[in-house]
Each structure stands twice: as structure tokens, then as C-alpha cells.
Amino acid sequence: MLCQLRGVAAETVIPLRLAGGAFHVWSQLPAASRCSLTAVRDALQAAFALDEYAAYEAFAARRLMPGESADVFLADLRRLAALFGGVPERALACAFVAGLPDSVRQMIRAGCRADGLDLSSVLARARAVLTDERLSAAAAAALSGALPITRLHVDGRECTVLIDTGSTDTIIYAPFCAQWRRRVVRVTTISGDDLKCSGIGSVTVEAPTGHRAALETLVVEERPLGVDMVLGVSGISALGGVTVLSPSVVRFCGAVCRAPPDIETPDFRVQFNAAARKWSVAWKWSDGIGPQCLTNAVPQYAVPPAARHEFETELDDWIEREWLVP
Secondary structure, three states, X not given: OHHHHHOOOHHHHHHHHOOHXXXXXXXXOOHHHHOOHHXXXXXXXXXXXXXXXXXXXXXXXXXXXXXXXXXXXXXXHHHHHHXXXXXXXXXXXXXXXXXXXXXXXXXXXXXXXXXXXXXXXXXXXXXXXXHHHHHHHHHHHHHHOOOOEEEEEEOOEEEEEEEOOOOOXXXXXXXXOOEEEEEEEEEEOOOOOEEEEEEEEEEEXXXXXXXXXXXXXXXXXXXXXXXXXXXXXXXXXXXXXXXXXXXXXXXXXXXXXXXXXXXXXXXXXEEEEOOOOEEEEEEOOOOOOOOOOOOOOOOOOOOOXXXXXXXXXXXXXXXXXXXXOO
């Protein structure tokens, strides 16, 4: 284009712009071919372009790189596709969406299913979502110097979590909660503002220590305070407590956990393993050894009518404490 604007023949400029192997390829061309843009382009592509098999592998493995714009990503997919014969626009749209970051991909997929978006609309939506993601990341980076922020796995996906000991509730950004139902819930923030929640859901959160907990969450459709999840006191307790040494140093399971239930009787001992969520029963045999195999075949003996109420009350208490899962 610059050559056209200045009225200069492009053929006379090309040798000045080539270097290394590209210049050697040009210099080996016949004199007539050196003056042909088409011949020079074909020679350079034959020497340096990917073959169709390598181009397809690169196309299938291509992902959006950090800091790369959606337009540049799509343009490179088009270039790679052209090297192995091209693909239909719908296939190109699928490859484009598949190469986006996980949280962005889920939002774009939902929009495509609901609205039947074409490639240009998918690109426009990806631009908007990526801009929002980067603004949220910048906000989280600004907060991380003042508030305790860490990274946890939520339903198997890593996300940014703000530790909030001033809130009882856990709040999560909708794309990170697969199981939730709509319900209008309003929460008052410490500043007195209303935070509108879109519904309630449940997630499994895993701390770096490996400790897991199933949490009930409030779901919002905009990132709360620029993070993916705000972990309240209920979630902190479920993960065994937390020690905040600095805004960037957060350690879980720092609190002393309640001792697991341990029932001791003259005939047997019952222990509950909180991590495995199961009971273990050990009988106390008179000889201290016991038989290798029990021969009893009664799963549960009948409860006398006089003790039925007390028995059922005890079962209800165990279920409420989550010692027994019906």
C-alpha cells in the first residue's frame, strides 16, 4: 500500500525487506520471477509455509494467547484454515469459541445456543466479554493489595476468591456455578448498598490443602468486587478455618477443627471419619480377638415400642448433625 501511495514498484522494494533465508530464496529465483509479486509470494510460501497436515494440527491446537485480541485470534485461524483448504464459516466459529478461555467460552456458548449467532456476532460478543474479563482482572489486581485474595478450585475450575470475614454468605459469579436456580435475593453490603443476587446454588470448593466442602452460594451475574467468588464465614468454617497473614498470604485449615464424633460403649466403639464421611464400628470381644467372620444375618433388630420415640429422635439428631445421611 505504501508503494502504491508513493508510486513505487513493489518489486523494487521487496529485496530490501527480505532477510536471512527469505532473501536467499528470492536470490535463487530466475531474474524474470524476481520481478513478479506472485512468483515471489509462491516461492516464499513453498519454502516457509506449513504443509496442510501441520497447518491442520496448528489450527486444531490454536488457543487465544494472553493479551491477544479476539480479532487477531480469528484472523490467524482463517490463515491456518486456508493452508489446508479452508473450512465452512460455522466450523470456523466453533474453532474460535473452543479456543477461548474457559469462562468466556461458556458465556459465548450459552449465547450461541439461545440466539443462533453467526460468526460476526460471535466475534462481537467475544470482544465484549474479553474486555469485561480484562477489566475485572485489573480490578482484582487493584484489590489484591488491600484485601485477602487467593485462588481456589470451584467445581474443578480455578478461580479468584476474596476472603470476607465480615459476611456470612458466599457469593459466586454465575459462570462458575453450574447448578443454581433463579430466586431474587437482596443482600446489604457493609456500605449500605443493595447487592442484587440472581439466585442460589451449590458448589464444591477445594482449598490448596486438599480440604473440600460443599457450599450453598448466592449467585450474581456480574463479578462481585472484580473477583469470581466472595467466600463468607460459612464457607470459611466449612473449609476448616483460615489464617490471613497478609492480603497475599492466605492459609486454610488454620483454625482448630471440632473433634469427630466418637461413641464409646461397653460392647463396641463407633468413630466418624469426616474426610471420608463414613462410620467405622469395632466390636469389643471378650477374648480381645473375635471371630474372623460374623455369622449374623439381621441388618437391624426391632426397636421396642416404648423406645421407638427416643430412637427416632436420636436418628433425627444424627441426620441434622450430618453424622448420618439417609
